Amino acid sequence: MTRVTFSPSILSRPVYAPLESHGAGPTIMLCDAEGAAAILDLAERDPAVMDYAHVIYIPSGSDYTVRMRALEARQYHEAPSYDAITARYRKALADATMGTRLYLAGTEGLIGKAAAEALAAGLPAQAIQAEHRGSIARRMQCVHCKGVTEDVTTDPFTCSHCGLTLFVRDHFSRRLGAFQGVCVDAETPGEVPERQEILP
Amino acid sequence: MTIQFNDETFRDDYTFFNSPVAIARFPFPFDKDDYMYSVNMEPHETGPEGTPFDVRFDVDEHYVSEMRDRAITLDEDPLRCQSLPHMELAGWDLLELIMVSKAADYPDLFTLNRDGDRWHWINKPLGIEQRFTFGDPTTLPYGPMEYITRQAQGDFAVLDQREDNLWMDAGMVTSQADWSLDFDIGMNFFEWHAPVPKAHEMGVFQRALKFLMHVNQDTPARRLNWTMTVNPRLDTSPENYHKWGPEKRTITPENVGQKQYLRVELQTFWRLPRSNALAFPIRCYLINLEDLTSVPKWGRRLHRVLRDLPDELADYKGFAVNRPVIVEYLSKFDDGAPTSAGIYPDETDVALNKVPARV
Numbered sequence: 004m005t006r007v008t009f010s011p012s013i014l015s016r017p018v019y020a021p022l023e024s025h026g027a028g029p030t031i032m033l034c035d036a037e038g039a040a041a042i043l044d045l046a047e048r049d050p051a052v053m054d055y056a057h058v059i060y061i062p063s064g065s066d067y068t069v070r071m072r073a074l075e076a077r078q079y080h081e082a083p084s085y086d087a088i089t090a091r092y093r094k095a096l097a098d099a100t101m102g103t104r105l106y107l108a109g110t111e112g113l114i115g116k117a118a119a120e121a122l123a124a125g126l127p128a129q130a131i132q133a134e135h136r137g138s139i140a141r142r143m144q145c146v147h148c149k150g151v152t153e154d155v156t157t158d159p160f161t162c163s164h165c166g167l168t169l170f171v172r173d174h175f176s177r178r179l180g181a182f183q184g185v186c187v188d189a190e191t192p193g194e195v196p197e198r199q200e201i202l203p
Numbered sequence: 204m205t206i207q208f209n210d211e212t213f214r215d216d217y218t219f220f221n222s223p224v225a226i227a228r229f230p231f232p233f234d235k236d237d238y239m240y241s242v243n244m245e246p247h248e249t250g251p252e253g254t255p256f257d258v259r260f261d262v263d264e265h266y267v268s269e270m271r272d273r274a275i276t277l278d279e280d281p282l283r284c285q286s287l288p289h290m291e292l293a294g295w296d297l298l299e300l301i302m303v304s305k306a307a308d309y310p311d312l313f314t315l316n317r318d319g320d321r322w323h324w325i326n327k328p329l330g331i332e333q334r335f336t337f338g339d340p341t342t343l344p345y346g347p348m349e350y351i352t353r354q355a356q357g358d359f360a361v362l363d364q365r366e367d368n369l370w371m372d373a374g375m376v377t378s379q380a381d382w383s384l385d386f387d388i389g390m391n392f393f394e395w396h397a398p399v400p401k402a403h404e405m406g407v408f409q410r411a412l413k414f415l416m417h418v419n420q421d422t423p424a425r426r427l428n429w430t431m432t433v434n435p436r437l438d439t440s441p442e443n444y445h446k447w448g449p450e451k452r453t454i455t456p457e458n459v460g461q462k463q464y465l466r467v468e469l470q471t472f473w474r475l476p477r478s479n480a481l482a483f484p485i486r487c488y489l490i491n492l493e494d495l496t497s498v499p500k501w502g503r504r505l506h507r508v509l510r511d512l513p514d515e516l517a518d519y520k521g522f523a524v525n526r527p528v529i530v531e532y533l534s535k536f537d538d539g540a541p542t543s544a545g546i547y548p549d550e551t552d553v554a555l556n557k558v559p560a561r562v
Binding site for chain 2: 144147149174178183189
């Protein structure tokens, strides 16, 4: 079960749809974990989308390497982490020609970070598609110390930078690629509600 | 016109106060006895005399102390003032608008001499004199938006207009009702308003956006917004919520009249000539319940508005926890008498309270 239906939320919260092929054209594809399955599905619907594709796959424990290699993208790269490919990804964005499309697939954390990087590089928002697969862990910015905590799965959670206990908002910044975390016991220090798994 | 500037604080010992003149000219936001979101936009025309609506950018007795408070906040957190790279021209537009307006509306306080692009600005209340070249940021100690908004009361958002939308791409935000410029910068109109309950479903933002995109240089607009704040604190930012949050729980029936403030935002909207950006000043006015109820019409009306406000709005505005105490306090000032239309005090109200009829 890698597809998730998110509950309706506020307008700043990103929504995701299955990737849609724009055919053979310059393309960057970046996926992590179960996101590889979304790329495989896209290629099955329209194999031509791979003709000019630069594919970057971060397995994060998933095992799609054989099938991903078999797609025979123009360029294919496997990486151990997002941090490890940041420089490569930035270069791909900087080298991108007019009309290049970006396909992102996988966790919200990867999609958020990678879309923010692409927007900062000048890619228009309309050229970016994102399909969520797998974990619903969130990438959260602490509004107080500004540190980002990756892979947040509970609400509230502890900021990995300043240690405040934060609640998980749906308010999302595309520029930061992160949701907003706000101190949950600001008015009544020490009165922290019980941690719950976040829901889609 | 001479203004006596208060020496006061908006944090720690909270020595902020409103003089009788400031009370009488307070921009009370409710024109009737109930409240719901609406596109309450109107032309920013001047008048009536003495009110905050009488000039383009109101300067009042809190000016000098408010600017001092802004400087403290900026020292602690420079991210309260940000401008995306494409917004510098809009910063110059804003600087021009504010300097020209202040110099014309308060000639005894501000002077602007212009010789081509060589400008000479004098701000007497803050003791600033600056010669600079308009358009050349190296001739100012800060970027143009930061320079001028360190000398102008209220927060400032500067909105870029493109793709049929308005984008929060620059701002100076140190006296906000709990929103973060650092988080919201770069968002479009619908994204940064996303957390507001009910109003999206009511179509308020769609209509407001249409209106705002058609604001022209010669048709500035305004609206009033409001919330409730404990203590006269300008910096009610999410960044510092864990610092001011505990103060919200200090309201008691004994102190509510003095510690609980109605916080009013006079929002104005200005089309900027070179950048086509929209300047969006958000000027904050604070008044505690004790001073507010000295105007009988306002006491009656605020009681009815807060008593009948939908729970979602009280939650969103962040005073649900104190509402029972506030409403109980205000009920003593509501004799059930009918109230007159509009926001201004009645003639008899003013006479009763011995505040100048013309302020």
